[in-house]
Amino acid sequence: DASDIEKGTYPHYMLKEIDEQPAVMRKIIQNYQNDSGELQIDQDILSAMNDSDRIYIIAAGTSYHAGLVGKQFLERMAQIPVEVHISSEFGYNMPLLSKKPLFIFISQSGETADSRQVLVQIKEMGHKSLTITNVQGSTLSREADYTLLLHAGPEIAVASTKAYTAQLAVLAILAEVTAKSRDIEVPFSLVQELGIVANAMEVLRDSKEEFEAIAREYLSVTRNCFFIGRGIDFYVGLEGALKLKEISYIQAEGFAGGELKHGTIALIEEGTPVIALATQKFVNLSIRGNVKEVVARGANPCIISMDGLNTDEDRFVIPEVHELLTPLISVVPMQLISYYAALHRDCDVDKPRNLAKSVTVE
Numbered sequence: 001d002a003s004d005i006e007k008g009t010y011p012h013y014m015l016k017e018i019d020e021q022p023a024v025m026r027k028i029i030q031n032y033q034n035d036s037g038e039l040q041i042d043q044d045i046l047s048a049m050n051d052s053d054r055i056y057i058i059a060a061g062t063s064y065h066a067g068l069v070g071k072q073f074l075e076r077m078a079q080i081p082v083e084v085h086i087s088s089e090f091g092y093n094m095p096l097l098s099k100k101p102l103f104i105f106i107s108q109s110g111e112t113a114d115s116r117q118v119l120v121q122i123k124e125m126g127h128k129s130l131t132i133t134n135v136q137g138s139t140l141s142r143e144a145d146y147t148l149l150l151h152a153g154p155e156i157a158v159a160s161t162k163a164y165t166a167q168l169a170v171l172a173i174l175a176e177v178t179a180k181s182r183d184i185e186v187p188f189s190l191v192q193e194l195g196i197v198a199n200a201m202e203v204l205r206d207s208k209e210e211f212e213a214i215a216r217e218y219l220s221v222t223r224n225c226f227f228i229g230r231g232i233d234f235y236v237g238l239e240g241a242l243k244l245k246e247i248s249y250i251q252a253e254g255f256a257g258g259e260l261k262h263g264t265i266a267l268i269e270e271g272t273p274v275i276a277l278a279t280q281k282f283v284n285l286s287i288r289g290n291v292k293e294v295v296a297r298g299a300n301p302c303i304i305s306m307d308g309l310n311t312d313e314d315r316f317v318i319p320e321v322h323e324l325l326t327p328l329i330s331v332v333p334m335q336l337i338s339y340y341a342a343l344h345r346d347c348d349v350d351k352p353r354n355l356a357k358s359v360t361v362e
């Protein structure tokens, strides 16, 4: 049938969509570049960014995790304070808003009811909104003041992969262009760095057997799995845990490296897999200290580090990219490990139980 043709030679949409990520990166760069090769965003959107004293990112699921990383981009590059909220909570438990808020809705489908409910509310309050979505003409896009598109192509698998990395790329572009419009210097070329990211994604795409082996070794029979990281790696760990839960049904949780000892370390038993991310130089020693803590309690550690920060104990080393952009790369092993874990456990990768691709009820 038609879906077989679209999948081509791939056994699952999820694997196809993971593999499409380098091409999506290049497409995004193309779509956001002007004739002179500079990244560009509509002036209306830049004015809204610069008129606001605080940005409120509203999203659900994987898009919420993209928002957590987006906050780092926007605060560090454009120096605008950002809050990130789960849409289903924000609607009923609204925080005290700043004087000039700008709302950014992140939604692959543009149809998530929880997010739409917030959009309706904040519009009634007279606030401006920007939707970042993969679907042109979607509800959240039509109803917001502005839209930025992901250009990721249709995402069919329920577990979001290429939309997440596309969301990060578009958020980084928004942050960089906003920074420049405020005369804040960005000390690197984002176009160049995103190109490096696309190449690094290709390296990972060619290392699939390694992730299949990791999934087999750590996740074939386990009941649970923990993901730890510090700083921006923590947010990728949250997304890694969500991916694994969604498709393999393994109980998985992401934690800030230093927080595990305040309770959750009680769950570590002999052989419990702990996947640790180490891509950030300033916390490289401390996350490795956290790994030692869990190993002392019997954990089976799987350290995924970045080239230049790696040690002999690491299970996989990702190619070096700019330290702010590591989530675009470090999430790929999370996606592939989850994919193979689900496969080894005979789960329906593309259509996991109890889940829908877009949730149009509150």
Ligand code: G6P
Pocket: 060, 061, 062, 063, 106, 107, 108, 109, 110, 111, 112, 115, 158, 159, 160, 355, 356, 357, 358, 359
């Ligand atoms: C559903 C999907 C998730 C997705 C979330 C938000 O729960 O199963 O994969 O992250 O909705 O979707 P959105 O389309 O708003 O990004």
